[in-house]
Amino acid sequence: MALLEVDNLSVTLATARGPARAVRGVSFALERGETLGIVGESGCGKSLTALALMGLLPENARATGRVVLDGIDLAGLNEDALCRIRGNRVGMIFQEPMTSLNPLHPVGRQIGEALATHRGLGGAALRAETLELLGKVGIPEPERRIRSYPHELSGGQRQRVMIAMALSCRPEILIADEPTTALDVTVQKQILDLIRDLVRELGMALILISHDLGVIAENVGRIAVMYGGTIVEAAPTAALFADLAHPYAQGLFAAVPRVGWRRDSNARLATIPGVVPDLPDLPNGCTFAERCTLANDACRAAAPMPIEVGPNHSASCIRTDAARLSRKSA
Amino acid sequence: MSLFLAKRFATFIATLLGASVLTFLALEILPGDPALVILGIDAPESAIAVLRLELGLDRPALARYLGWVSNLMTGTSANSYTYKVPVAELIRERLEITLPLAVLAMALSILFALPLGIYAAQSHDKSGDVVIMSASQIGISVPNFWMAILLIMFFAVNLHWFAAGGFPGWSSGVGPALKALLLPAIALATVQGAILARFIRSAILDTMREDYVRTARAKGLTRRATMWRHVLRNAAIPVVTIVGLQFANLLAGTIVIENVFALPGIGRLLLQSITNRDLVVVRDLVVMIAAMVVTINFIVDLLYAAIDPRLKPHDV
Numbered sequence: 001m002a003l004l005e006v007d008n009l010s011v012t013l014a015t016a017r018g019p020a021r022a023v024r025g026v027s028f029a030l031e032r033g034e035t036l037g038i039v040g041e042s043g044c045g046k047s048l049t050a051l052a053l054m055g056l057l058p059e060n061a062r063a064t065g066r067v068v069l070d071g072i073d074l075a076g077l078n079e080d081a082l083c084r085i086r087g088n089r090v091g092m093i094f095q096e097p098m099t100s101l102n103p104l105h106p107v108g109r110q111i112g113e114a115l116a117t118h119r120g121l122g123g124a125a126l127r128a129e130t131l132e133l134l135g136k137v138g139i140p141e142p143e144r145r146i147r148s149y150p151h152e153l154s155g156g157q158r159q160r161v162m163i164a165m166a167l168s169c170r171p172e173i174l175i176a177d178e179p180t181t182a183l184d185v186t187v188q189k190q191i192l193d194l195i196r197d198l199v200r201e202l203g204m205a206l207i208l209i210s211h212d213l214g215v216i217a218e219n220v221g222r223i224a225v226m227y228g229g230t231i232v233e234a235a236p237t238a239a240l241f242a243d244l245a246h247p248y249a250q251g252l253f254a255a256v257p258r259v260g261w262r263r264d265s266n267a268r269l270a271t272i273p274g275v276v277p278d279l280p281d282l283p284n285g286c287t288f289a290e291r292c293t294l295a296n297d298a299c300r301a302a303a304p305m306p307i308e309v310g311p312n313h314s315a316s317c318i319r320t321d322a323a324r325l326s327r328k329s330a
Numbered sequence: 331m332s333l334f335l336a337k338r339f340a341t342f343i344a345t346l347l348g349a350s351v352l353t354f355l356a357l358e359i360l361p362g363d364p365a366l367v368i369l370g371i372d373a374p375e376s377a378i379a380v381l382r383l384e385l386g387l388d389r390p391a392l393a394r395y396l397g398w399v400s401n402l403m404t405g406t407s408a409n410s411y412t413y414k415v416p417v418a419e420l421i422r423e424r425l426e427i428t429l430p431l432a433v434l435a436m437a438l439s440i441l442f443a444l445p446l447g448i449y450a451a452q453s454h455d456k457s458g459d460v461v462i463m464s465a466s467q468i469g470i471s472v473p474n475f476w477m478a479i480l481l482i483m484f485f486a487v488n489l490h491w492f493a494a495g496g497f498p499g500w501s502s503g504v505g506p507a508l509k510a511l512l513l514p515a516i517a518l519a520t521v522q523g524a525i526l527a528r529f530i531r532s533a534i535l536d537t538m539r540e541d542y543v544r545t546a547r548a549k550g551l552t553r554r555a556t557m558w559r560h561v562l563r564n565a566a567i568p569v570v571t572i573v574g575l576q577f578a579n580l581l582a583g584t585i586v587i588e589n590v591f592a593l594p595g596i597g598r599l600l601l602q603s604i605t606n607r608d609l610v611v612v613r614d615l616v617v618m619i620a621a622m623v624v625t626i627n628f629i630v631d632l633l634y635a636a637i638d639p640r641l642k643p644h645d646v
Binding site: 113118 | 563
């Protein structure tokens with residue numbers, strides 16, 4: 001049995017223009033120690049998926065579907081039971097380390113809070129554990145920094161504090177939602193390396209969410225590509241890069257600039273035409289059809305089901321044959 | 331910290347100087363002779379001449395200003411024209427009513443607004459929130475003098491629990507004195523508390539949308555623990571601002587309520603002094619009220635620094 005099973009997860013947002021199905025029928029499984037990357041443009045539903053896993057959706061959102069953690073259906077749990085799981089069995093790192101830390105509390109206290117809540121630690125034991133965590137995430141002078149306030153730390157250090165906080169109770173799953181997007185490029189790699197090393201060391205499963213393919217590709221074993229609230233393609237990282245089947249995934253990968261491209265050549269950086277559709281107006285059929293060069297009437301008529309295109313490799317597209325053919329000829 | 335205090339003290343002095351200059355100038359450029367203004371145009375020439383001498387109007391304006399300010403600083407003050415007692419004594423007497431009344435009204439206002447605001451925020455858009463917000467809307471809409479009249483009719487006239495007005499003085503004991511201030515304090519606190527409750531609610535709701543509140547929940551804290559440890563202190567910053575403004579308002583702006591309850595407070599003194607053209611009292615009162623407002627602002631600043639480490643003075 002997988003550690004985490006997500007089955008047909010949907011999230012509906014109540015908006016001024018009516019209900020918006022921001023996440024639609026997302027399913028995946030995560031084994032112990034497995035690393036999964038979720039990649040997609042902003043607004044594709046990847047962050048809402050993560051918040052739905054934590055049971056922390058905003059007030060105007062409703063989730064349906066099943067999220068099963070180690071045999072426990074989270075939908076059946078009351079708020080107290082969910083609190084015992086959050087931060088304890090599932091840890092989460094957020095995008096903005098500046099706003100995600102409480103400006104009024106010293107960072108040591110914020111890191112120790114989960115330990116006090118879930119492990120009942122206090123006093124000297126709590127302090128010792130907090131100091132060890134600060135050291136583990138590479139914060140220099142933990143003895144001094146334990147008393148620092150968030151505004152006294154750099155962006156990278158703040159994100160290290162967030163990581164220490166998320167890992168404090170040794171969760172089985174770590175969810176990192178765009179953990180490096182708000183950081184300088186030089187700091188990004190340090191933070192990603194830190195997350196990857198700690199995930200390995202502690203044997204955690206990782207769900208890494210990013211809009212940045214480079215970030216995802218180097219750090220996870222398996223990738224799910226999201227578009228319009230649903231997973232359009234999922235495969236082990238190597239297999240996905242070797243054989244992209246979904247036209248959106250192809251477009252996304254083609255839109256990544258590569259070193260060595262000559263600006264004066266005819267090879268302009270590829271873009272995907274059109275824009276992400278508004279959630280309340282999502283079409284009945286394939287959500288990507290409006291922007292897809294291969295779309296036909298069948299695509300617009302009904303939402304495509306995921307099909308196997310290789311071992312452990314699925315794509316939600318009825319025109320994968322044409323898509324793969326056009327990619328090979330390109 | 332000492333530099334911070336020194337800076338604040340300099341601002342305090344500068345503000346008071348500014349207020350004193352403005353007050354003095356305003357009374358100075360009033361058309362006509364102050365003695366004539368005070369006594370009225372029908373007064374005999376001899377009486378006006380006597381008053382002119384008494385007020386020192388024969389001296390140049392600058393000398394009179396400096397004399398007034400040095401008197402303010404040494405605590406000696408001129409006699410009120412109408413009351414024939416030193417203005418300082420007059421103000422002190424009146425402050426003994428206005429200050430406790432303002433403190434009592436503010437305390438009542440906070441006492442009701444805090445739990446109601448927190449509860450309304452916690453039950454956002456549910457029935458409890460709607461009931462509290464509707465009630466506070468009514469509280470804001472009711473003019474406080476009308477509220478005062480209702481209170482008098484109900485508690486004094488019908489139930490005879492309270493006197494309808496007046497103040498027995500602190501010499502009659504703390505109990506009776508506070509009792510005389512309770513109805514006016516409730517009348518004042520109704521509006522202030524209703525505004526404050528709405529403000530606390532929205533400050534909490536704003537804070538609850540912050541990322542660090544989501545972080546706290548992601549750590550496994552319950553809603554209650556998140557509220558107490560992460561939301562309330564952050565929400566306190568805007569609330570402290572409003573409480574400061576409201577308190578300043580209560581100190582200077584209780585004229586109507588003091589009149590309804592026949593309380594000899596600062597507001598009534600100011601009103602009477604203006605009607606009696608007792609300019610000596612008016613200018614001292616204005617400067618004193620300015621001093622109180624600046625002091626309150628200073629306390630609010632200290633509270634900010636106590637709440638938020640980012641606002642701590644750098645030279646601690």
